Amino acid sequence: MSQSPVTEDNAATRPRTSSPWIPAALSLVVPGLGQLVVLKERDLGLKLLIAWLVIALGPTLVMTPLRLSGTQVNRAAVTLADTVALSAIGIGLLIAAYAAVMAYRSASPEAQEAVAEAATAKAPEAALSFQDVHVSFATEFSTVEAVKGVSFDVMPGEVVAVVGESGSGKSVTSAAAMGLVPKNGTVTGRIHLNGVEVTAMDAGQLRRLRGSEVSMVFQEPMTALNPVLRVSDQLKEAMEVHGVAFGKDALAKGVELLELVGIPDPARRISEYPHQFSGGQRQRIVIAMAIACNPSMIIADEPTTALDVTVQADILDLLRRLKEEINTAIMLITHNMGVVADMADRVVVMFQGQVVESGTAEEILLSPKHPYTRRLLEAMPKLHQKTVLDGPAVETAAPPEPVTPSDASATAETAIEARDLALAYKHRGKGIRVVEGVNFSVPRGEILGLVGESGSGKSTIAKAVLGLLEVDHGELLIRGRNLPALSRKERKAVRKDIGVVFQDPAASLDPRFPIGDIIAEPMVVHKVGSPKDRKERAAELLDAVKLPRSVTNRYPHELSGGQRQRISIARALSLSPSILIADEPTSALDVSVQARVLEMFIELQEQFEFACLFVTHDLAVVDQLANQIMVLEKGRVVEQGEKHQILREPRRDYTKRLLAAAPVPHPQEQRERREARHQLLAAQGLI
Amino acid sequence: MTGYIIRRLLQFIPVVIVATLIVYAMVFLMPGDPIRALSGDRPMSEQVQDRLREQYNLNDPFLIQYGKYMWGVFTQGDFGTTFQGRPVLDIIQQGLPVTLTLAAVAFCFQAIIGAIAGILAAVYKDSFIDRFVQVSLVVAVALPTLAIAFLLQLTFGLNLGWFPIAGTRDGMVSYILPGIVLAAVSTGIVARMLRSELIEALQSDYVRTATAKGMKRSRVVTRHGLRNSLIPVVTFLGADLATMMGGAIVVESVFNMPGLGGQVFRSIQAQENTIVVGIVTLMVLFYVVVNLLVDLLYAVLDPRIRYE
Numbered sequence: 005m006s007q008s009p010v011t012e013d014n015a016a017t018r019p020r021t022s023s024p025w026i027p028a029a030l031s032l033v034v035p036g037l038g039q040l041v042v043l044k045e046r047d048l049g050l051k052l053l054i055a056w057l058v059i060a061l062g063p064t065l066v067m068t069p070l071r072l073s074g075t076q077v078n079r080a081a082v083t084l085a086d087t088v089a090l091s092a093i094g095i096g097l098l099i100a101a102y103a104a105v106m107a108y109r110s111a112s113p114e115a116q117e118a119v120a121e122a123a124t125a126k127a128p129e130a131a132l133s134f135q136d137v138h139v140s141f142a143t144e145f146s147t148v149e150a151v152k153g154v155s156f157d158v159m160p161g162e163v164v165a166v167v168g169e170s171g172s173g174k175s176v177t178s179a180a181a182m183g184l185v186p187k188n189g190t191v192t193g194r195i196h197l198n199g200v201e202v203t204a205m206d207a208g209q210l211r212r213l214r215g216s217e218v219s220m221v222f223q224e225p226m227t228a229l230n231p232v233l234r235v236s237d238q239l240k241e242a243m244e245v246h247g248v249a250f251g252k253d254a255l256a257k258g259v260e261l262l263e264l265v266g267i268p269d270p271a272r273r274i275s276e277y278p279h280q281f282s283g284g285q286r287q288r289i290v291i292a293m294a295i296a297c298n299p300s301m302i303i304a305d306e307p308t309t310a311l312d313v314t315v316q317a318d319i320l321d322l323l324r325r326l327k328e329e330i331n332t333a334i335m336l337i338t339h340n341m342g343v344v345a346d347m348a349d350r351v352v353v354m355f356q357g358q359v360v361e362s363g364t365a366e367e368i369l370l371s372p373k374h375p376y377t378r379r380l381l382e383a384m385p386k387l388h389q390k391t392v393l394d395g396p397a398v399e400t401a402a403p404p405e406p407v408t409p410s411d412a413s414a415t416a417e418t419a420i421e422a423r424d425l426a427l428a429y430k431h432r433g434k435g436i437r438v439v440e441g442v443n444f445s446v447p448r449g450e451i452l453g454l455v456g457e458s459g460s461g462k463s464t465i466a467k468a469v470l471g472l473l474e475v476d477h478g479e480l481l482i483r484g485r486n487l488p489a490l491s492r493k494e495r496k497a498v499r500k501d502i503g504v505v506f507q508d509p510a511a512s513l514d515p516r517f518p519i520g521d522i523i524a525e526p527m528v529v530h531k532v533g534s535p536k537d538r539k540e541r542a543a544e545l546l547d548a549v550k551l552p553r554s555v556t557n558r559y560p561h562e563l564s565g566g567q568r569q570r571i572s573i574a575r576a577l578s579l580s581p582s583i584l585i586a587d588e589p590t591s592a593l594d595v596s597v598q599a600r601v602l603e604m605f606i607e608l609q610e611q612f613e614f615a616c617l618f619v620t621h622d623l624a625v626v627d628q629l630a631n632q633i634m635v636l637e638k639g640r641v642v643e644q645g646e647k648h649q650i651l652r653e654p655r656r657d658y659t660k661r662l663l664a665a666a667p668v669p670h671p672q673e674q675r676e677r678r679e680a681r682h683q684l685l686a687a688q689g690l691i
Numbered sequence: 692m693t694g695y696i697i698r699r700l701l702q703f704i705p706v707v708i709v710a711t712l713i714v715y716a717m718v719f720l721m722p723g724d725p726i727r728a729l730s731g732d733r734p735m736s737e738q739v740q741d742r743l744r745e746q747y748n749l750n751d752p753f754l755i756q757y758g759k760y761m762w763g764v765f766t767q768g769d770f771g772t773t774f775q776g777r778p779v780l781d782i783i784q785q786g787l788p789v790t791l792t793l794a795a796v797a798f799c800f801q802a803i804i805g806a807i808a809g810i811l812a813a814v815y816k817d818s819f820i821d822r823f824v825q826v827s828l829v830v831a832v833a834l835p836t837l838a839i840a841f842l843l844q845l846t847f848g849l850n851l852g853w854f855p856i857a858g859t860r861d862g863m864v865s866y867i868l869p870g871i872v873l874a875a876v877s878t879g880i881v882a883r884m885l886r887s888e889l890i891e892a893l894q895s896d897y898v899r900t901a902t903a904k905g906m907k908r909s910r911v912v913t914r915h916g917l918r919n920s921l922i923p924v925v926t927f928l929g930a931d932l933a934t935m936m937g938g939a940i941v942v943e944s945v946f947n948m949p950g951l952g953g954q955v956f957r958s959i960q961a962q963e964n965t966i967v968v969g970i971v972t973l974m975v976l977f978y979v980v981v982n983l984l985v986d987l988l989y990a991v992l993d994p995r996i997r998y999e
Contacts, residue, residue, distance in 0.1 A: 052819065182903060207908075215905035222903075227896040232918050232993055241914075242904045277994040293904065 057096045129199070130157035131301045131333035132181060132218070137193035139176050139185060150176045152357040153193070160300065163327065163334045165348035165365070167341070167380065169594040170565075173357040174337050178303045181335075182218055183210035198300055216246040219294040223306035225287035229278035235262075235289055236274045242296040261292040264329075265322060283458070284315035291322065298330055305337045312457040312621055317665040317681065320346050339595060341384050342667025345369055345674040353377045365671045383599035384669055385624035387651065419483055419583050419615030420452075420469060421445040426477035427461070427468050435476055439464050439639040442478075446632070448582060451609065451616040453630030453647070455623060455662070461639040462619045466585045469617060470504055471495055483582065500530045503576030503614070507588035509568035513560040519546075519571055520556035526578045545574040548611070550604060566597035573605065577612060584614045590625060602628055623666050627651055635659050657688050695998035699986070703979050708761075710975040711968070715757045718964045743774065747965070760968065770969035779969040782954060786970075789859060789950035793943070794935045796863075796870030801878040802928055808878070809885025809924075814912055816890055824882060832879035836938070840872045840945045857947040869946040873938050877931050881924060888920035895919075922992045929985030933978040 139151040151173040158164045166174045180191045183202060195202040197218055205213070222228045230238060239258035243249045249257050255274070262270035265288040267281075278286055287307060294302055304323065308316035324347065327334055336347055344351055344365060351368040353361040353376065361374040372378045425442040428435035439461040446452045454462040467473040468480060468487075475488040482498050490498065503526075506512040513522055523545055524538040533541065543553045549570040560568055569589060576584055589605070590598040606629060609616060620626055626633055627647065634644040635658065642658045643650060654660045664681035668674050744750050751759070763769040770779035812824040831839075847868060848856035855865045892898060893916050901915045902908075939952030947953070951970050958966040990996045 055819075184899070184902065211905050211907065213905065214903055220900075220903040222896060222900060224896055228900045230897040230901070230915050230919070231995055232922075233915070241901075241906065245905050279995045290900065293900070 053096060053099050056092060056099070059092070129160075130196070131160045131162075131198060132158040132335060133194075133196040134177065134181070135194040135196070137177065137180060137191065137195060139173070139180055139189055139191050141186070141189045143188070150189075150357055151180070154354070154357075154359050156352050156359060156362055158301070158333045158335050160333050161327070161331050163336055163347050163349050165336045165338060165344040165351045166354060167338060167344060167351055167368075168354035169339055169380075169596065171356070172354040174354050175305055177354070178220075178305055178335060178337055181303060182214055182220060183207075184214075212246070215242055215294075215299070216248075216297045217299055218301040218303065219297070219299045221287070221290055221294050221302060221304040221307045224310050225283050225290055226310070228290050229286055231278055234275050234277055235281075238278075239274070239289075239293055239296060242293045246297050248297050257296070258292075261296060262289070264295075264326070265289070265292045266318075267292075284311055284318060287311065287315075287319055288322065291319075291326070295326060295330060295332070299332060301333045301335070303335045303337070306339070307336070308343060309338070309340070313623070314457065314661060314665040316343070317667070317678075320667075321678075323347065340667070341369065341381055341595075341669035342674065345669050345671045346667045346678065353380070369669055369671060379596060381669060383596040385595075385599065385602070385622065385628050387624040387627050387663070387666055387668070417448045417483070418445050418481070419448050420617065421481040422465075422478065423481070424478040425465070425468070425475065425480055427464050427473055428476040429464075429473075437476065437639065439468075439636075442634075442636075442641055444632075444634055444644065446583075446615045446617065448615050449609075449613040450631040451618050451629050453626035453633045454617060454619045454636060455621065455626055455633055456636035456642075457621065457662075459638070460636040462636050463587055464639075465636075466504075466587050466617055466619050469583075469585055470502060471499055496530075500526075500579055501581050502583045502585060503579065503581040504585045505569070505572045505576045505587070505589045508592050509565055509572050510560070510592075512572060513568055515560055518557050518559055519563075522560070522571060523575050523578055526575060530579060532579065541578060542574075545578055548577065548608060549574045564597075565593055566601055569593060569597075569601055570604070573601075573608065577608065577614075580612065582614055584609075584616045585619075586616060587619045588621070589618075591620065591622065598625075605629070623651065623663060635662065660684060661688070661690075692998055696983070696987075699983050703983075706979055707972075707975055711761065711972050712757060714971045714975075715760070715968055716753070718959075718967050719753065719756065747771075747774070764969075764972060770972070771965040773963055773965055779966050782966055783951065783969060783973060786949060786951040786954045789948055790936065790939050790943070790952055792863075792866055793869055793873065793939060793948065793950060794932065796866045797873035797877075797935060797938075798928070798932055800870050801874035801881055801931070804874075805878040805881030806885060806924075808882040810889060810912070810917070812882065812886040813889035813893065813916075813920075821886075824886075828879040828882050831875045834875070836872060836875065836941055837945065839875050840869075840942065843868050843872060844946075859948055865946075865948075869942045869948060872945070873935060873942045877928075877935075880931075881927065884927060885920060885924050888923060889916055892916040892920045918992075922989065925992060926985055926989060929981055929988065933974075933981040936974045936977060 134157070135155050137151055137154045138149065140147045140149045154173070154177055156164070166177065168174045176185065176189070179185050181195050181197065181202060183205065185191055191203055193203065197213065202210070202213070229235070236255055236258055239261065240251075240254040243254045243257060248254075259270045259274055262274055267273055267285060267288055273281075278289070281289065291307075302323075307323070308319050311319060320343065323334065323336075326332070334347075336343070338344060348365045351361075351363065351365050352359055353368065353374065355374075355376045361368060361372065361377050368377060369381065372381055422442050422444050425439065426437055427439040428437045430436075442465065444452060454465060456462045464473065468475055469482070471487060480487045483501065485494070485498060487495065487498065517525070520539065520542050523542040527533055527538045527541065532538075539556075542556060546553050546555065551567060551570055551574075555563065555567075555571075560571070563571065569592075572589070586605075590601055593601060602625065609629075618626065618629055630647050632645065633647050633650040635642045635650065635656070637658050643654065643656045650659060651663065654663055661681075661684065664677065664684050668677060749756070760771060763771065768780065770783065772778050773782070808824045808828065812821040815821050834842075844856050847853050854868050855861045856868075859865045889912075893912065898911055898915050901911045906914075936952070939950060940956050941952070942948075943950045943953035944956045951973075955967055955970050958964075958970075987998075990998055
């Protein structure tokens, strides 16, 4: 209207800038598009609308003072701004009207009634109840259903273990209970928390629920705390968010909580940063945060998987104690049947997004019905100990005799030998000894298990044997040749004889290399064979690790974790080494996969007769494989000798503690073991 | 901590010596005779030329010249005098406020706009806002500084008349356009860096923990996400503040500002070597000091870093 005289007036002189057809077309097309957006994505549509108005009105607002002052201004610019602004306002109003209608419709009373009805219709008395829950994720190409109709209850004060392998949907199920499913996931079905339907809540209601009614303990304590905030701040905010306590009160309560979860000297340590605590302590802090607002439900997602056995036993003790003290229900997600036996009242077994079996812990662990449950239990490596523990006898006076390379083993060729070995990491030019006084010898065809907690120096020894770390003191003989004394060239030749398998198959295979090249790479490095020979050898090795030859042209990400670890093993064997270093090769794998990989490992060892250093923290795995065992603590050898002696008749306190902490998948037996462990710790004066 | 600072200060010595030596060499070993350039077309008597050569140590071997000059700078704060007999320190004192104001304006611009753009892009990842931010940043980074300068001068200075095109007569307003030009590239880098850092931080376990505590999304982002993702950005900003002194040479020349950058440019053309060396020495010192401060700030932001 007001623009038309201007337009005409201008049309005579500058016809191009002010043609009325452009805004007219725009105001037809853009609202159409806008309505489509509003229809599909209301949030985005409204944001677009605001942006649209700002962009459109901006020029006019800017122009106003210029126009008032009059002179010097390009008239065409003013006219253009006016045209744009007017058409934009028109368009914006159309979109706004449409959005308002849509918003009114979607918020129509019938929907609310339905929600309210659903909430009151069935309010089970369970602390947490899943009813026919489905979770699906929209990916680029299709939708993947991660959880397919799961139903189970967790009663107040009860511990329910959800068991399954990676990809079984157990973590997604728990995330759904807190409304933490990632954006591309949709949850259907009903989840009730203390009789209130979680699935019908909006974002604000969910937020008030998290941390106060239901809280979570995560798998990875090393990364679960914010590294740049003090523990006190992180504890305080957990309370302040829900108005439980503020400022000084919150701090005092935080100290109390740390005391409760067993952090020594909490009043001082509360103001430290997470990196100043050990892994086990960090998990205790996460637990303290989880119980800060007295939730009625705790979801613990693999809370002990990343921890050492002894620390695991302590954390489980803590959870058990807290459960009794504050009477919360716990949903414990795990794949370790030993942990299940130790903690759970009831067990839910999940497989490919479905519950395949559920029942009390005794039922599931002692008489599993579903074949999958049975397979899981069979796959669990077992520690064959004497049925009755040796009682809490304190360490016998006799010191252990270090197994020196005796005449008995002289018959076989000695593959690796360490004499008074000491290793150090360099920091600012100063060496810090992390391993000291280590003696061992591994004859050809035998496996030495290196056992210890994190920080015990077991991986450091493996590194030194690989020549990745300089020997600080002592001798390290690889097939009779002292590694530290060799020249660079000789070392390379020695290294040709050593294969290595690392812990994480996802990280130790180059994602840009096809499988065939990965396996052949050691041969390329040491210039062995022609390309054709290498290809043939790679195919042979794939047979040996029981993978189809067709995977040669595939890439690591196309394979599963277990398959990738088989590739790692094939690569390690490609030069037919007489020595193999295996650094926790199965700890990143699921139990059933681990069982198969270990089985294959034993077969290969018999076939290739390599000497092996097997680094692990899992005593049961060592029991399956090793001939000798060396137990390490803080870089020193605690005990070493034949497998049977170490595992059945441990002499040292540390070994006994380590053995006592390993849980077994049998509720009754585990209870006895737990008590025996407490007696042992009491006898050693540790509690 | 004090031990660390002392070590770092000692490291300054070789850095400053090498940097100034290179500059000194480049300036004084340039072809052409500065005295002759000074006289221009007019004839100058041999005696006057000799006296000037003597006064400015031009007859000494190069290293001695350099040594005498540095000795003056660090013992008496004497940056030498120009061939016209004006102390270089005078010129520096005149130009420094202009350049520092310009740098401050540019710094504020890139810190604020870069941070806002980066945060918005990260929080609304893959949305319209994110794409909009990303595209405009690519444009900002890809356009040559000169092009941006002329574009802004043309639209906002000439056509719209909102900001002055050149000089500093209008006070703070005249610093806005040059500040934007000086900050343009770094703003893009800051925003991109913050975006990727924040996206990574928002996917981390501790952000999940914070969400599970029941905190608001906005608080999770600011308190947990931002704190961590700011660490590398602050480092970049600090280092960039120092390199800005170099960028000022172009911008001050284009906008005809009486700052140190423009001064250096004019002095190089006029072969006023003492001024060039004086200002560049000052820039080098500024650079190393700012870098030390950034490293110290790093330890404040990230408690895992401890300097002994």
